[in-house]
Amino acid sequence: MASVKISNLEKAYGAIKVLHQLDLDVEEGKFVVLLGPSGCGKSTLLRMIAGLESVTGGDIYFDDKRVNDVHAKDRNIAMVFQNYALYAHMSVRKNMAFSMRLNKTDKKTMDEKVNWASSILGLDDYLDRLPKELSGGQRQRVAMGRAIVRDPEVFLFDEPLSNLDAKLRVQMRTEIKDLHQRLKTTTVYVTHDQIEAMTMADEVVVMRDGIIEQSGTPMKIYDKPNNLFVAQFIGSPTMNIIKCQVTEENGTRYAALDKLRLPLPDDRDLQVGQALYYGVRPEHFKISKAAHDINASSSLTGIIKVVEPTGPETHVYLTLADENLCAITRERIEMKPGDEIHLQPDVSHVHLFDGETKNAI
């Protein structure tokens, strides 16, 4: 196992810069997820760590060893690709043993390692099958088996679950996390699915346009987003954002949009007239059909557009002063589109972002 350190890393294709002076530390044994929308540079960064892309500027270290000019085959890493990239003409056993065959490992060790990996991944019955005879989930497990038999310094995953159906994705997510807990190998995992990132990572690195917007534990990123982009990217349904202005009435400050008055937390340094983005996660709205059930002074009234019961909770999409919002409740409230609904944001969980810089206040 090794730690990975990235220092001032840059990548450019001709005049187009895709990564801008990135710094990142992946501690030994940690599971780090690179998260971001398509084109943010997360896969490029992963491929640079793998040695599949050249480095334009900056350095990559495995422990204290600079690996910029070390060929992919000499980095002792293992990578799982989105499309599995299995060797179609080789059986599962041969796929997994390929790296050992190249290293001229003796047959006994090779068999032991393949059997160990196949038992961990539940592939014992499929060792002599060809990839085309396996399901998507089994193929992905073979790709993981091929990676773990190498006992690599670093595990790299490039959107490995994107091609699987929803149910299998959840199952494989758990399997990958379980595998990491057992092997404790340093892992860098790329995804655009924030649920994957939240559920699997020790640390999430949110990227956009070739820069790192924020990194930290999943809950830190969720609870304390540094800026509007991170706030909106993390969380499903996404955080409600209302662009408004600080106003003062009767000695109380509000975030105002037309006639709408939203309560502000007391602990922020705000100026009257300051433009800001007011953010509330859907679960931080308290909703009720009757106004007296919630604090009337800060109650807001919206019109329900869509009700989505998911079982444990219900997602309510509504309009409030021409703004489209979403609220989540775990209570069983009778609601239908067109109904009025009263809601109240939990002020202690309100997120405020500067109207210009879009950074958290």
Added chain:
Amino acid sequence: MNSEAIKNGARYFIAIAIVAVFVFPIAWFALTSIKPVSAVFNKDRVVVFDFKPTFDNYRVTILGGRKSDTNSSSSILMGTSGEGAYDGRGAIASSLIIAVCSTILATTISLLAAYALSRLNFRGSQGYMHWILSQRFLPPIAIIIPLVFIFRDLGLRDTHFGIIIAHTLINIPIALLILKSFFDDVPKEVDQAAMIDGATRFQCFYMVVLPMVKGGVAATAVLCFIFSWTEFLLSLFLTNSIRTIPVKITTFVTSTGSEWGYISALGTAAIIPGFIFILLVQKHLVRGLTMGAIKD
């Protein structure tokens, strides 16, 4: 009779009619090869099946039998060329040597070039592909005269090696284009996975990608073989004594007439190696060997 049955019937009828159009000349040709001269040259009617089969034409053209020993009267009809003029054994050997060697050469060279063009990014690779394609724009007849002089000066004229080189050069562009498309179908991630597993670039090619495109290699080799086996123009101009089968057959058309029996016998025999070759590799001719490597 419902419309589905009519559709099916029409489909079969059209399929059989199309196959018949292609098969009939070959079948007639093969039938002619076992007809006696009297059945081939019957002025009164077309003889289809009512003749006594003879293998004299084969005996002379591919077993080297003496023409004068035949029971047919073709030598009386056509006049007599020298003994051995109809012996096609040398031509078969030459054609085999040339076709096999040029196929191996063209396929090997194209494989390496196609892999490089598919996988390596280098300046001008796109232009290079167009240039390769442009090599097929010119009909061979347009370059035949300079080619004859060049081959004569290099001492390659009338040698097996010379024809092998000529056929290889003609085959490379098309083989390269076909193989490149097969390599392009194999995702680059497969190479990258192999490299991360510790393979060198050549090991990626040889141990991983090549086995995944063996269907394409077989298809390309068949095409190269068939081209070389049937090629006439270059073989005619670049040889005097070495004769490939197509060139040899033209010598059966003499000033006193055409030896249709011998032409059809050697022609029919010439179909056989190509046919066997295709039978051997036909299971590789279907694409889909890469199935399972990636998400379908």
